[in-house]
Amino acid sequence: MRVLIVEDEPDLLGSLAESLREDGYAVDTSLRGDEGIHKALSWDYDAIVLDWMLPGLSGIDFLKRLRKVKTTPVLLLTARDTVGDKVFGLDAGADDYLIKPCSLRELSARMRALIRRTTGNATNLITISSIVIDTGSKTVSIEGQPVQLTAREYALVELLALHRGKLVSRTMIYDHIFDEDDDSLSNIVDVHVSHIRKKLGKDFIETRRGQGYIIHG
Numbered sequence: 001m002r003v004l005i006v007e008d009e010p011d012l013l014g015s016l017a018e019s020l021r022e023d024g025y026a027v028d029t030s031l032r033g034d035e036g037i038h039k040a041l042s043w044d045y046d047a048i049v050l051d052w053m054l055p056g057l058s059g060i061d062f063l064k065r066l067r068k069v070k071t072t073p074v075l076l077l078t079a080r081d082t083v084g085d086k087v088f089g090l091d092a093g094a095d096d097y098l099i100k101p102c103s104l105r106e107l108s109a110r111m112r113a114l115i116r117r118t119t120g121n122a123t124n125l126i127t128i129s130s131i132v133i134d135t136g137s138k139t140v141s142i143e144g145q146p147v148q149l150t151a152r153e154y155a156l157v158e159l160l161a162l163h164r165g166k167l168v169s170r171t172m173i174y175d176h177i178f179d180e181d182d183d184s185l186s187n188i189v190d191v192h193v194s195h196i197r198k199k200l201g202k203d204f205i206e207t208r209r210g211q212g213y214i215i216h217g
């Protein structure tokens with residue numbers, strides 16, 4: 001899952017980015033509203049964490065521009081805590097709302113919930129035959145036994161599992177599991193897939209040559 005954080009306080013931006021990276025997200029960042037909206041319109045992020053008061057373009061104007069073209073889930077982050085402000089933020093197109101200073105654990109849980117809702121998954125657990133993927137704890141087990149995956153392997157399994165039954169193109173994989181600072185070669189996805197097959201079974205991921213990958217389930 002790839003997310004964008006738009007926040008003009010560098011220390012807060014750094015800690016939010018670090019926290020979400022630890023959760024396994026590919027994270028892009030922006031310190032300005034105008035730069036942020038450019039990124040938000042250029043990529044299909046899985047979610048956006050958006051500050052309200054920003055240089056260049058306010059969070060509210062950001063939302064208005066985004067909502068003309070995209071349904072990307074947005075968590076609005078702000079020091080404003082009156083009911084009127086919350087209603088205004090939600091009406092402008094935010095999907096959720098968090099008051100600063102916020103707990104990183106709560107942010108993490110709300111991000112999971114947002115992405116779960118967007119992908120049409122009601123719970124954190126995805127079961128594919130004997131394999132269970134827990135998007136809350138970011139763990140995978142096979143017949144009840146935990147399987148150790150690297151962060152990137154997990155991210156790839158989660159992306160394919162959230163879209164199970166559908167073909168996921170190579171481009172989509174790059175857009176959703178690598179961030180803007182990654183400089184990866186195209187064969188790396190194949191390497192991850194081959195490692196995942198060794199751990200979860202060779203039939204777990206099907207390769208459609210020239211098209212992408214699919215998990216049936």
Ligand code: CA
Pocket residue numbers: 007008009051052053054
């Ligand atoms: Ca701010």
